[in-house]
Amino acid sequence: MKSPRRTALIVIIMLLVVGIVGGFFAHHQLAKNRHHERIVATTYAVVQIADRLKLPLVGVPNTENKLPARYKNVTKVGSPMNPSAEKIASVKPTAVYSVTTLKEQFGKSFKQQHIKPYFLNLQSVSDLQRVVTKMGNQYDRKAAARGANREIDHAILKARKRANGQKKPRVLVLMGLPGAGYMIATNRSYVGNLVQLAGGKNVFASKDQEYIQPSDEAIQKARPQVILRLEHAMPQMVTEQFNSEFKSQSFWHQTPAVKSKRVYDLQEPDFDATANMHAAKALGEVSQWLYPRGK
Incomplete structure (x- = not known):
């Protein structure tokens, strides 16, 4: 018959192993989810943030500005003032980003396509820094x-x-x-x-x-x-x-x-x-x- 002390030790070791294995699979699943993120940036300012954080994009705005090389062949989804809900829906996004000053540009067509954009507040430098920090945390780009x-x-x-x-x-x-x-x-x-x-x-x-x-x-x-x-x-x-x-x-x-x-x-x-x-x-x-x- 095993002693209570030895039994307790075995239980503790098993819990540690389960915790480590569970943590590994949780981390693996989180990494897998991040790998499948399909992000659309509808303004050039959001494209810049994504580029600085090295985020993959599946949609970018039509712009006269030079797009970063990593987004050269990414689908264009229309101008920031008039983005196309149909084009955005076609790339099957998991997240669509615009800015608060353009919130009114996203009308009924987006609701019909079941698209709910996130509006980033970029009205000041401190607002920008908060957005960068938040997106860095969300997409594992803290550094x-x-x-x-x-x-x-x-x-x-x-x-x-x-x-x-x-x-x-x-x-x-x-x-x-x-x-x-x-x-x-x-x-x-x-x-x-x-x-x-x-x-x-x-x-x-x-x-x-x-x-x-x-x-x-x-x-x-x-x-x-x-x-x-x-x-x-x-x-x-x-x-x-x-x-x-x-x-x-x-x-x-x-x-x-x-x-x-x-x-x-x-x-x-x-x-x-x-x-x-x-x-x-x-x-x-x-x-x-x-x-x-x-x-």
Whole structure:
């Protein structure tokens, strides 16, 4: 007859073996599930995040931007503003990602195809970092996510040092709209957030609005010292619109920014309406524009 002590030892060993084997199979199953992830990115910003985390994609947006080599032959699912529910459904996705600012673009056709997109909040640099961390955890890319966020943290620290002890410049941010003029981007917009991180003062602040209607009188009164012109869609057309606007409207000539030639054009891929993986580089550029004689 076996002693109680020996019996207990045998039971413990068996439990350990079962635990190890169970853990192995659980890990194997998790890895298998991740291997079968079929992810669709409907915006270029999401494509950038996926590329940085080395995630496989089965669907990417139609874009004029150069797609990473790993996604060269991936199915195009339409423009970010008007993605095709039929094309997305055809690749049998397990996850479809867009951004919160385009949520209204996903209408009835997606419900009919039984597609429920995930909308990522990329309205600020900190929002971007939270998304990168979350996706890194979800898809077992934690090391890559930490590396990406460290680059951004370093850029923020560098921008703060550059602005330290200096008087904040007054900054006006404009977002050009192809064929429809422009809007004013407030501190709640992504570029407005870059201005804030770089140590500038956005002359148009808001509690909840990213963009507001322009007012010639308000712009004149604000007397911006730096003007940033975002040309994220059809940049050539928007640049021509801005140049024509600044030439034909005499009030622009009276702004300190135009007088001192501190008007800068922001274009993709470094700049966009939403935060992206070029955030560190974009912040560095804005920092230098705001503080050309920085520390």
